[in-house]
Amino acid sequence: MTNEEFQHLLSRGVVMLDGATGTNLQQAGMPIGVCPEKWILENRQVMIDLQRHFIEAGSQILYAPTFTGNRIKLAEYGLDDQLAAINQGLVAISKEAAQGKALVAGDMTMTGQQLYPMGDLTFEELVDVYRQQAKVLYDAGVDLFIVETMMSLQETRACVLAIKEVCDLPIMATLTFEKDGRTLYGTPPEAAVVVLQHLGVAAVGLNCSTGPADMVETVQKMYEYATVPLIAKPNAGLPEWDGDKTVYRTTPEKFAQDGKLLIEAGAHIVGGCCGTTPDHIRALHDAVCQMTPKAPHASHHRVLASERQVVEIQLDGSFQVIGERINPTGKKKLQAELRAGKLDLVRAMAREQERNGAAILDVNMGTNGIDEKEMMLKAIYEVTGVSGLPLSIDTSSPEIMEAALRIYPGRALVNSISCETEKRKQLLPVVKKYGAMFIALPVSDAGIPKTLEEKHAVLDELLTDAYDHGFTPEDIVVDALVATVGAAPTSALDCMATFSHCKRDLGLATVCGLSNISFGLPDRMYVNATFLSMAIASGLTMAIANPSQDLLMNTAAAANMLMNKEGSDLAYIHRMQYFDKKEAEKKRQEEAELLARQGMPADVAAGESQQTEQGPVNPVYQAVLEGEKDAVVSLAQAELAKGMAPDAVINDLLIPAITKVGDLYDKQVYFLPQLIASANTMETAIAYLEPLIKKAPGQQDMATIVIATVEGDVHDIGKNLVGLMLRNYGYKVIDLGKDVPAGTIIETALREKVSVIGLSALMTTTMMHMKDVIAEAADKHYDGKIIIGGAAVTPSFSDEIGADGYSKDAADCVKLVGRLLA
16 A cells, blocks of 8 residues: 555545454453464454454454564564564454455554663664564555554654665554653653654554543644644543453443544544444444544644654744753863763753753764764763753764664754755755754855855755755754854844845744854853844744853843743743842852852851752752762762761652652653653662661561562563662562462562562553452452552552552552551
8 A cells, every 4th residue: 555545545534443452352252361463363263253343343444463463572472483474374364354345554562671771672673673573564465554552652763664664655653641641751742743744654643541532632732733644543431340350331322422522633543442342433433434534734833842842943933042052062071071981961961951941952972082973872862861852963974863863752953954965965865764854054065155145045955955855844944154243244134134034035944053153252242142132033043052141041031022922921031030040049159159268168158158948959869850870879979978877868868859759750840761760860879878777776677569560461661660669768679570470479478478569450451360469369368458550550440459559650659658558
């Protein structure tokens, strides 16, 4: 199937997908815990009958049952060496069921392993895993691909890239979102649709997660940015416990009624996930088949995205700053750190620039004495770990640019592409492949243009080439080429003309290296600030600048307000409140330094000069808050050298810090990557400090807790994080792993005198085994507490099966255990 044929299918109206596979097969006799792919191959008629029922109900696209047919998942059943035969056989089953009446999509999903830097699996290893399966599915004759039930945007990117490197079949991609409206890894729907549609998927959306009515808001948020059709494949509501099985209460009639809301919200392709039967699909088809879906937007927003947020660049919006600090040019300290293989200063610069108001962070690793490619990739991982701002990738090497774009989990800004023949020939296809925006630099093979007219002519040539490669004006930001006014007196005026020409005549955003204008002049800040005000008035969209320069940032905020930019009045007030607070802290520090020079101890001096409600944050506390794993031990050693006891460092610094991290996670200020980074930092510190603690006579150990993923379930990302957090609070944690029988869990709990058992299950089909553990506990007279959690688990389910508590995530689990053992 070509992309054109896929678009033709969509032009005929709402496209119907199939319904659930797993829950229907279990109803037909598939046991929990078996390899689904193997069972289907051994019971092929069951699958054929189910898919034919879906076609009769109105399904136009069937998902081949290859969902977990990648080698990592199959290896859990010892079947990875049979990957080709298994996937080929499963596609054959769906094609036999379809009989030409429906398309067959090769179905791919997550591997269950965490990507670097949170796990050990590298991006290229994951791409290779997906590429292997995609090649087999393509050779088996699938019509298109579906990448579904994805919790990680980066893993989704890896799968999409793998498929695109195998073939050019249409790709649909759907993620699953938590109750807070984000994926498990913190991606909002807006970022997901922006990144994936620019990566080249034919349709994007969401599946599983919840029932149709609760999906409406997410679809609406996606539609605002969508230039491709949207997919919605909801469950038949949330699972509930009924005796000895999980059930879905949403009737086909209710499912269909709420499904109409999805079409109205912007969905074009619909079907059903967990709990949906052919009856659900038939009712949905009958309800929506005559509806006219909204067309995707004809043009896309001028927008960048990280894994955790989007940043719009609007021609008439507020001026924005690209933070320039992460660049070793002229920074001896940063150069020395990079040569030593350290990135502490890079992380600090990222945080500082975000605090000071940068909207985008420029990352440049160009300096002598290092492997620039290696450091660029490391820097991207480090910066994305501590900041949610989108990145501007700044390198003159096409090879490094491609490597950086490949692993960046968002939509980046490329800095930059010139009109030089060889550079644009190499870079334009690469930037298009990875869906990035780019800065257009009007420099040709002849060098920097000598006149304004020549500059605009070079720009026109570059734009023509870019448009021929499929770029649109919304993908391009023009660099006005600021020259120092000391050498070129008309430089500022020429730039104003370029800003105005790009905005009014070409519909293009603009950028400049702000400080270039004043090079070689005294008191440069005043020249820069004045130039900035004039440039904004002339149409400048953003500048590469240092956001810690308050005069520039305050000037920009004032200029936005005076030009009546939307929201700029409140933004100016917030900016000045931040500036006043910053100045007060600066004054306090100066007074503390003065008192210290006069002989007063530093800690007393800090107290004497206190001008704010809160004094300096302890470095150990701050290290945990910011996930500075490499620095935390030396910082803890410094506290010990000052006389602080090891247990005091844990109780007074580490535990309050990780508690604060948990609060930030609850408030959606932090997301899973930051939570894991902070937890790992604390674990490192505790591993160093605990051997130094002298246990007092009669002092009792902390409680012992057993955690396990229940039988039949092979997912453990959430469980592993729970274990990490509990260990950080001093509990002894026994992790039994995944797919653990009830008998093993209770036997271990009794033998180790465990106070709490923690059970995890990701799938609705395995949740019922939690009740098996509770029954086994009663039978063997285990009198401790049993708590449960997992993506599909709910508080009501916990109550129904008689668990002692439910936790929604790792941070909440620590609080729950504390309450139960108090």
